[in-house]
Amino acid sequence: MTDEQLAFDIEGMLHEAAVEDAPEWRGAPLHFTTAYLSPSDLDAAIAHWQSLHRLDGSRRDSRMWHRAIAVPGGVDVGEHGFDLFTVDLRCDPWKHPEPHADCACVGDLTYMAICEPHAWRVIASDENAAVEGWHDHAFPGWRDLPVVPARLRNTDEIGLSKAARKWVEQRYPASMQIVGAPVITERSGIGTRHVPGRSPWGGYDISNTAVEPSQAVIRRSRARAVSVDPIRCRADSGPVLRI
Ligand SMILES: [Zn+2]
Numbered sequence: 001m002t003d004e005q006l007a008f009d010i011e012g013m014l015h016e017a018a019v020e021d022a023p024e025w026r027g028a029p030l031h032f033t034t035a036y037l038s039p040s041d042l043d044a045a046i047a048h049w050q051s052l053h054r055l056d057g058s059r060r061d062s063r064m065w066h067r068a069i070a071v072p073g074g075v076d077v078g079e080h081g082f083d084l085f086t087v088d089l090r091c092d093p094w095k096h097p098e099p100h101a102d103c104a105c106v107g108d109l110t111y112m113a114i115c116e117p118h119a120w121r122v123i124a125s126d127e128n129a130a131v132e133g134w135h136d137h138a139f140p141g142w143r144d145l146p147v148v149p150a151r152l153r154n155t156d157e158i159g160l161s162k163a164a165r166k167w168v169e170q171r172y173p174a175s176m177q178i179v180g181a182p183v184i185t186e187r188s189g190i191g192t193r194h195v196p197g198r199s200p201w202g203g204y205d206i207s208n209t210a211v212e213p214s215q216a217v218i219r220r221s222r223a224r225a226v227s228v229d230p231i232r233c234r235a236d237s238g239p240v241l242r243i
Pocket residue numbers: 079080081115116117118120137138
């Protein structure tokens with residue numbers, strides 16, 4: 001046995017001992033759940049799961065909520081809060097190379113937007129749908145906002161061009177020109193993701209496909225068909241994947 005292997009084994013044994021000695025976990029469930037949990041409870045649970053599974057870096061295996069890449073931390077928006085989590089409920093291609101009858105995976109990369117002050121959340125089967133659901137909660141009426149025309153886009157600038165900002169300031173109601181409020185912009189091609197932090201007030205730049213169904217149809221025919229209905233979860237307690 002080399003020194004390296006020995007060191008590795010000792011580390012492994014120490015880890016096992018630490019796991020055995022850890023006090024009983026009383027936080028959020030260490031598996032998939034649709035229950036309302038605060039962002040900090042979800043953060044603590046995934047951190048705990050990762051401490052128990054030191055040698056397994058894949059968050060997918062946990063089937064637990066973790067921060068979405070687009071929104072790494074919570075944002076205060078007036079009386080609301082915005083946190084975006086994701087969970088990977090797809091089948092593990094290594095374990096399940098083909099679709100199979102006994103698979104209990106819900107089956108998607110799933111998203112949840114949370115408003116902590118109101119203990120509110122929406123769960124959706126894609127990121128855009130979760131973001132839209134949150135805006136329905138925090139900015140009712142946003143779907144009626146004017147769509148910023150694509151011709152005002154300046155491809156040299158990140159975010160809205162000066163012309164687009166002026167257009168928005170002249171046309172958006174004062175009640176929607178507040179911190180965290182969104183803009184809706186006309187998109188072309190497949191660039192239909194809603195982008196956080198890109199409105200003049202630090203809110204989302206929402207793709208017009210959210211409010212113009214004909215655009216959404218085009219989008220869906222280009223990408224894979226995705227349901228925007230909240231998912232119906234088969235398992236609220238216990239792991240969703242039987243292995
Ligand atoms: Zn709220």
